[in-house]
Amino acid sequence: MIPRMVDRRLRPAAKDLVLTQENIFERLVGGLGKPDWAFDLVLLEDEAMATLNSRFRSRASVTDVLSFSYLMEEGPGNSDLSRGCHGAGADLWLDHLEEAGCQDHPAQVGEVILAPGFITTRCQMRNWLLEDEFPMLVVHGALHLLGWDHRDMDEAAAMRDLEEELLLKCGLSHPLRSQEGH
Numbered sequence: 001m002i003p004r005m006v007d008r009r010l011r012p013a014a015k016d017l018v019l020t021q022e023n024i025f026e027r028l029v030g031g032l033g034k035p036d037w038a039f040d041l042v043l044l045e046d047e048a049m050a051t052l053n054s055r056f057r058s059r060a061s062v063t064d065v066l067s068f069s070y071l072m073e074e075g076p077g078n079s080d081l082s083r084g085c086h087g088a089g090a091d092l093w094l095d096h097l098e099e100a101g102c103q104d105h106p107a108q109v110g111e112v113i114l115a116p117g118f119i120t121t122r123c124q125m126r127n128w129l130l131e132d133e134f135p136m137l138v139v140h141g142a143l144h145l146l147g148w149d150h151r152d153m154d155e156a157a158a159m160r161d162l163e164e165e166l167l168l169k170c171g172l173s174h175p176l177r178s179q180e181g182h
Contacts, residue, residue, distance in 0.1 A: 049115035067144035090147030112141030
C-alpha cells in the first residue's frame with residue numbers, strides 16, 4: 001500500500017516529524033495489501049480528531065489514530081485479498097463500482113487519521129520517543145484498514161506481533177513492546 005499525506009491542520013508545526021518520516025511510513029506499509037492500493041494518511045488538529053472520535057466511536061475525547069477502511073468484508077466471487085495474504089486480517093474486496101471510475105489512479109482503500117498534537121503531548125508526558133510512536137501508529141492504522149482489530153486479547157496479541165514484525169523490518173522497535181519489557 002502507498003500512504004499519501006494529507007495535512008488538514010490549520011496550524012502545522014514548522015518542523016514536523018510526521019512529514020519528515022513519510023518515506024519510513026511508505027517502507028513500513030509497502031508490503032501490505034496490494035502494491036497499487038493507496039490510503040490517505042491524514043493529519044488533524046486535536047479538536048477535529050475529538051469530533052470524529054465522538055461521531056464514529058461515541059467517545060468524547062481526542063484519540064491518537066482512527067482508521068476508515070473502504071474495503072468490504074463481503075463481496076462477489078474471489079476476494080481481492082484473502083485472510084493472511086499481504087497482511088490482511090480478513091477476506092477483503094474492493095468496491096468495484098468505485099474502482100471502475102478511476103482506472104488510472106491507485107485504488108483508494110481508506111484513511112488513517114493521526115492527531116500529531118495529541119500524540120506529541122502524550123509522548124512528552126510519558127517519556128516516549130516520537131520517532132517510534134508515529135511509525136507504530138501508521139502501521140496500526142494500516143492494519144485496521146486490512147481488517148485487523150483488537151477487540152479481544154488474542155486479536156490484540158496477533159495484531160501487536162504483526163506491528164512489531166513490520167517495524168523490525170525497518171529497524172524500528174515497537175514502543176509498547178519495550179514498555180512491556182518484551
